[in-house]
Amino acid sequence: MKTIPVVLMGCGGVGRQLLHHIVSSRSLHAKLGVHLRVVGVCDSKSSIVVSDVLSMELDDKFLLELCQLKSNGSSLLTLSTTSGVEYQVLTNSDSTTKLIDIAALLGKSMGLALVDCSASSETIGVMKQVVDLGCCVVMANKKPLTSTMEDYDKLVSHPRRIRHESTVGAGLPVIASLNRILSSGDSVHRIVGSLSGTLGYVMSEVGDGKPLSQVVKAAKNLGYTEPDPRDDLSGMDVARKALILARLLGRRINLDSIKIESLYPEVMGSNVMSVEDFLDDGLLLLDKDIQERVNKASLNGNVLRYVCVIEGSRCEVGIQELPKDSPLGRLRGSDNVLEIYSGCYSEQPLVIQGAGAGNDTTAAGVLADILDIQDLFPEK
Amino acid sequence: MKTIPVVLMGCGGVGRQLLHHIVSSRSLHAKLGVHLRVVGVCDSKSSIVVSDVLSMELDDKFLLELCQLKSNGSSLLTLSTTSGVEYQVLTNSDSTTKLIDIAALLGKSMGLALVDCSASSETIGVMKQVVDLGCCVVMANKKPLTSTMEDYDKLVSHPRRIRHESTVGAGLPVIASLNRILSSGDSVHRIVGSLSGTLGYVMSEVGDGKPLSQVVKAAKNLGYTEPDPRDDLSGMDVARKALILARLLGRRINLDSIKIESLYPEVMGSNVMSVEDFLDDGLLLLDKDIQERVNKASLNGNVLRYVCVIEGSRCEVGIQELPKDSPLGRLRGSDNVLEIYSGCYSEQPLVIQGAGAGNDTTAAGVLADILDIQDLFPEK
Known part of the structure; x- marks a missing residue:
């Protein structure tokens, strides 16, 4: 023993x-x-x-x-x-x-x-x-x-x-799998993932034509968001995950080297606006812009997803237009998904998908x- | 060092x-x-x-x-x-x-x-x-x-x-991930997977309306099959993989406890018929039946996949009708995919997908x- x-x-x-x-x-x-x-x-x-x-x-x-x-x-x-x-x-x-x-x-x-x-x-x-x-x-x-x-x-x-x-x-075997790939001498050249259950839910609902303001409030009521939903919408949590993955691949970068797209502007930040004001007023002002982006993507047969992309010296998190018919594009609800492209997984990625949150x-x-x-x- | x-x-x-x-x-x-x-x-x-x-x-x-x-x-x-x-x-x-x-x-x-x-x-x-x-x-x-x-x-x-x-x-992190789930005390209650690149390719091509005989010959020419394609079509290789997974979950069973569906009848076995005769004559006799099954599945909005299913005392490999819009149903080409349902992954499975063959x-x-x-x- x-x-x-x-x-x-x-x-x-x-x-x-x-x-x-x-x-x-x-x-x-x-x-x-x-x-x-x-x-x-x-x-x-x-x-x-x-x-x-x-x-x-x-x-x-x-x-x-x-x-x-x-x-x-x-x-x-x-x-x-x-x-x-x-x-x-x-x-x-x-x-x-x-x-x-x-x-x-x-x-x-x-x-x-x-x-x-x-x-x-x-x-x-x-x-x-x-x-x-x-x-x-x-x-x-x-x-x-x-x-x-x-x-x-x-x-x-x-x-x-x-x-x-x-x-x-969360418990998805992401780090274990990456470590296995790396220790076998295979080189990872691209990682794309949806690593926030909250933002995954928000983007798929918005893609169905629902207004962002309504979706965020629903997500908050479902307990999917932090008490202040801006903690999710800022993308900072996803950026930390992206940084952990990038460093695992050997990139010597810091959090401030990552390009982060926030879903709300600075003037609606928590140091400017209360949570209540953000939910009741601020969010409404964001509905139109995001719906236009959804529609534009849809014309190309694409959907919007909030993803992290690590490729070469590029490490960024934000909204991307992705093919409807890709693992990320098909993502519904609050599942996480990660696509890893490497020498062994060059044309089709290694995909890991499942619940990525929860105690x-x-x-x-x-x-x-x-x-x-x-x-x-x-x-x- | x-x-x-x-x-x-x-x-x-x-x-x-x-x-x-x-x-x-x-x-x-x-x-x-x-x-x-x-x-x-x-x-x-x-x-x-x-x-x-x-x-x-x-x-x-x-x-x-x-x-x-x-x-x-x-x-x-x-x-x-x-x-x-x-x-x-x-x-x-x-x-x-x-x-x-x-x-x-x-x-x-x-x-x-x-x-x-x-x-x-x-x-x-x-x-x-x-x-x-x-x-x-x-x-x-x-x-x-x-x-x-x-x-x-x-x-x-x-x-x-x-x-x-x-x-x-192959190198897909299937065993490592299952071992992680099991060591955390989570109980796996269902595994469904497509664990043969060859049969994955065959079933998706047959689903597109191509005759089985043609698809198998094409697969052989592409180098996707064993020299005698019956070694793949018998399902025995998939059954061995299913047995390894089932034993990992604690099932005390042998290869002969697994229900295996072969894609060809015994009268076309390698002790009865040469490879050439099987490819030129035998296979043609199988085209109609499989196409009827494909069409029947299609009427239900489903597709046929050659999968392994481990659930309770059930451990079998064979053709299953599965929803088009599931990870297994969407599978194309020779990728493998495994869905694991457990306490942590109860509604949506943990999915691992990618190249499951190749030296x-x-x-x-x-x-x-x-x-x-x-x-x-x-x-x-």
């Missing part, structure tokens, strides 16, 4: 779902000869760590109580458990020091998987150090990988110790990543 | 392409900190092994000369190289003993990747022993995984030490597998 000590950062929807997946997969993992020993959990304000990280764990009862607490919106600080686990609660200022101590202790002996399911840009410091100390890092968080090239180089300096499938297309599949991608690094941990 | 000792079995198109890929990926692999040290190569009649498997290798010049020799159809026994490599040539009867010796020596120290690119059912014995001796096995060969359950259990008894991406869909992509899949087991080999 092999044990993987785990520390989880981030107790939002994905982090909690990951804990649920870990608990419910115990017997399966036992069959695979692996035990995930959760030794610490951190939210944005504090951390809970077992008293002895070499031998103890936050047991399943504890983890489920913790999930319950966090889903009620409470802080870890308020946890009072009926489980018999011995643990320490640390506030933020002490958490980082403690994490580094744990990594230094475990990195050279039984190993550690530090899992980042937060959406914070502040985890990168601790993650770089943890990798340096011989530990593994698994990320659903896109921010650390889309920081400066210097940060990126440091973070991926031991490529086998880092996994981040769920940063692009469930995102957490499943993280868990698969953790299992995938098991060979880096010693047999007990 | 990490070294992976490699022995290759099979010098057909895939094996030779693998050697070419290994040679041309040297600098890339050096960047990844990995060196593939080829210590032996076997064809169906003999083996070539370096004099000292602990330290020597068949160098790149040697490997390319060997590829040249084999592509001319010569036996390894006739190799006369200008490379300075010290090696032994063994005939078949001594090869197995030698391979076991090597595995016993390397399995407990620096490890060994035994790569099966043959199409033989006779490699299974040595592979089972090699796994038992602590070595890794990478397969493009479907036969060992589609033998008895007893053989299968033995072969996969150390699941981390065995990789076989290229047994299904180039098959060998790329094998090479990616070898790189994927690097963590099982010690640092030098």
Whole structure:
């Protein structure tokens, strides 16, 4: 039996779902000869760590109580458990020091998987150090990988110790497949993808002739968008995913090198206009223009899709006119799709398609990543 | 730098392409900190092994000369190289003993990747022993995984030490993706796929109204089929792939539990009719029936596809009527496509599509597998 000590950062929807997946997969993992020993959990304000990280764990009862607490919106600080686990609660200022101590202790002996399911840009410091100390890092968080090239180089300096499938297309096997293609010596010359379920939904509905304003409001009501839909419509989230893919292909670029088309103008930005005003008034002003573009594309037998394109030195995200009869053109609803063109897939691309969002599949991608690094941990 | 000792079995198109890929990926692999040290190569009649498997290798010049020799159809026994490599040539009867010796020596120290690119059912014995001796096995060969359950259990008894991406869909990330889904605790309840480029081509052409007899002859002329097209039309190759997927999902079944629809009747089998007679006379007798099925499907807005279906206890391969407007229904040419339905992909499947045949992509899949087991080999 092999044990993987785990520390989880981030107790939002994905982090909690990951804990649920870990608990419910115990017997399966036992069959695979692996035990995930959760030794610490951190939210944005504090951390809970077992008293002895070499031998103890936050047991399943504890983890489920913790999930319950966090889903009620409470802080870890308020946890009072009926489980018999011995643990320490640390506030933020002490958490980082403690994490580094744990990594230094475990990195050279039984190993550690530090899992980042937060959406914070502040985890990168601790993650770089943890990798340096011989530990593994698994990320659903896109921010650390889309920081400066210097940060990126440091973070991926031991490529086998880092996994981040769920940063692009949630649990879809996008990163794993790209890594396989690259390690076989095949060269990827073009990637085109629809990597936002929200924008995929918006563009296919707009293509059906519905006004943008109506579609965005419907998407918000369906829970498809962020609380402020402009966070989706800005294209920034897609740009981060594009940057992660481009860097994986070896491009040494930053977020500001990516051409990003926002679906709303700067004068409707969140520093100028409230969400309500944007939804009630701003959006209406955008309907005509987008409908004209849809109609123009339609005359060419094409549809509009919000895609990322990585090809040569080009890396951009925005609206593209695409053939109706292509995997991207046929895309409906909130599925993601990625087309990869390489030496082996030169005429017809390798296509990966499916649900690219949701806590469930995102957490499943993280868990698969953790299992995938098991060979880096010693047999007990 | 990490070294992976490699022995290759099979010098057909895939094996030779693998050697070419290994040679041309040297600098890339050096960047990844990995060196593939080829210590032996076997064809169906003999083996070539370096004099000292602990330290020597068949160098790149040697490997390319060997590829040249084999592509001319010569036996390894006739190799006369200008490379300075010290090696032994063994005939078949001594090869197995030698391979076991090597595995016993390397399995407990620096490890060994035994790569099966043959199409033989006779490699299974040595592979089972090699796994038992602590070595890794990478397969493009479907036969060992589609033998008895007893053989299968033995072969996969150390699941981390065995990789076989290229047994299904060539280099398409089918097995890797399924393994990720399964290790995350997600349960796969349905797989539908078109896993034969040849039958994919045949069915889409027949769907366009062309007679089966004409389509099969055209496919043979294009090099899409085996020398005897009945080897494709029997469905046996697809059945082997279906069995590999079904066993991966935990089904304990054999090849003879799979319902296989052959596209020709037994009276046209290869023990009854010559290839020429089948192509010139037999096939013509099949045209009418298949065209009637095509027309009937068309009335329902459907198309015919030769697919594998794995669902519950059901595992079958044959012609199915499928909606025109589904990933399988839209399939054209010789691409493969696989739809996976699971907890995470319940309404819309996870779809993987692309070239599922060809020496180039098959060998790329094998090479990616070898790189994927690097963590099982010690640092030098």
